[in-house]
Amino acid sequence: MNTATKLSGFALGLAVLFGATYGVGRVADPVAPPAEAPHEATGGHGNDGGSGHGGDNGATAHLPGGLLVSDRGYTLRPVDAPAGQFAFQVTGPDGRAVTAYDVAHDKRMHLIVARRDLSGFRHVHPEMAPDGTWRVDSPLAGPGVWRAFADFTPTGGEPLTLGVDVTVPGALTGRPLPAPATSTTVDGYTVTLTGAPQPGRTAELTLTVSRGGAPVTDLEPYLGAYGHLVALRQGDLAYLHVHPNGEPGDGRTRPGPEVSFSAEVPSAGAYRLYLDFKHGGVVRTAEFTVVAGSPTAPGVPATTGAPTAGTPAATSSPSADAGHGVPGHGHD
Numbered sequence: 001m002n003t004a005t006k007l008s009g010f011a012l013g014l015a016v017l018f019g020a021t022y023g024v025g026r027v028a029d030p031v032a033p034p035a036e037a038p039h040e041a042t043g044g045h046g047n048d049g050g051s052g053h054g055g056d057n058g059a060t061a062h063l064p065g066g067l068l069v070s071d072r073g074y075t076l077r078p079v080d081a082p083a084g085q086f087a088f089q090v091t092g093p094d095g096r097a098v099t100a101y102d103v104a105h106d107k108r109m110h111l112i113v114a115r116r117d118l119s120g121f122r123h124v125h126p127e128m129a130p131d132g133t134w135r136v137d138s139p140l141a142g143p144g145v146w147r148a149f150a151d152f153t154p155t156g157g158e159p160l161t162l163g164v165d166v167t168v169p170g171a172l173t174g175r176p177l178p179a180p181a182t183s184t185t186v187d188g189y190t191v192t193l194t195g196a197p198q199p200g201r202t203a204e205l206t207l208t209v210s211r212g213g214a215p216v217t218d219l220e221p222y223l224g225a226y227g228h229l230v231a232l233r234q235g236d237l238a239y240l241h242v243h244p245n246g247e248p249g250d251g252r253t254r255p256g257p258e259v260s261f262s263a264e265v266p267s268a269g270a271y272r273l274y275l276d277f278k279h280g281g282v283v284r285t286a287e288f289t290v291v292a293g294s295p296t297a298p299g300v301p302a303t304t305g306a307p308t309a310g311t312p313a314a315t316s317s318p319s320a321d322a323g324h325g326v327p328g329h330g331h332d
């Protein structure tokens, strides 16, 4: 295994990703459980109910969602749009724009965007024209290289998340990933996180919403849930869309203050979590940086979650870790 392929598993950055998108999946395999059953092995990044909304199951079970611009015959294609608008099509196996989509979580199309540095997250819902062109007021809020994720289910097909890079010209400002934290605030709401994601196995993450020191117990359903959680992996923006345990109206799920999720991440390393929740008629997003894997060696997955014998990455000489420890490798 060459150095570039090994490094890609450590979420080092863009230069590696662009050269080795497929390599990410292959490297991740020894970390995640072997895909003995493609529809079960890694398809359930929190989708205990089997909704498969994340597009991370099926034929590409090995690969987290959002890394591919084209998968299973479907391709995400941005199209020219007036200033201030973002537009795209999804073409199908026949090469034509897809016009038939299943509704998932109240919508036929979920468009998530984030800058490559994990800032600027937005989750919006475009409208489709009869020709299959989706349009939305542009969520790309400033210069940078953005990743746009289209999360959808073509009628008759599997759930998919395709991703494409979109550059907004202008002066770039580097934004370091915020430090890991278990509490954050947004618009006067405090959201705390308990639990930590683990590579290759399911972990419960609970987000608790309060305002002014008082628990919020009247969260409003948003897209059929009290919360939507998206996780993006630092370095390649591998995409995980996780739905909460339970849903409004099921007789056991309360509208806050806690929203819990079962999530599984594909590798150790840093992730940015984005929780969308609705209260007072407004959807807000609470963001967290979390590190999956060994707390003593964040971002160095070789020693965690990789019991699989004889994987090339794991059998690298101990000095390999030192070699990875170049300045800027870490995220803390």
Ligand SMILES: [Cu+2]
Pocket (backbone or CB within 6 Å): 107, 109, 110, 111, 123, 124, 125, 223
């Ligand atoms: Cu959505």
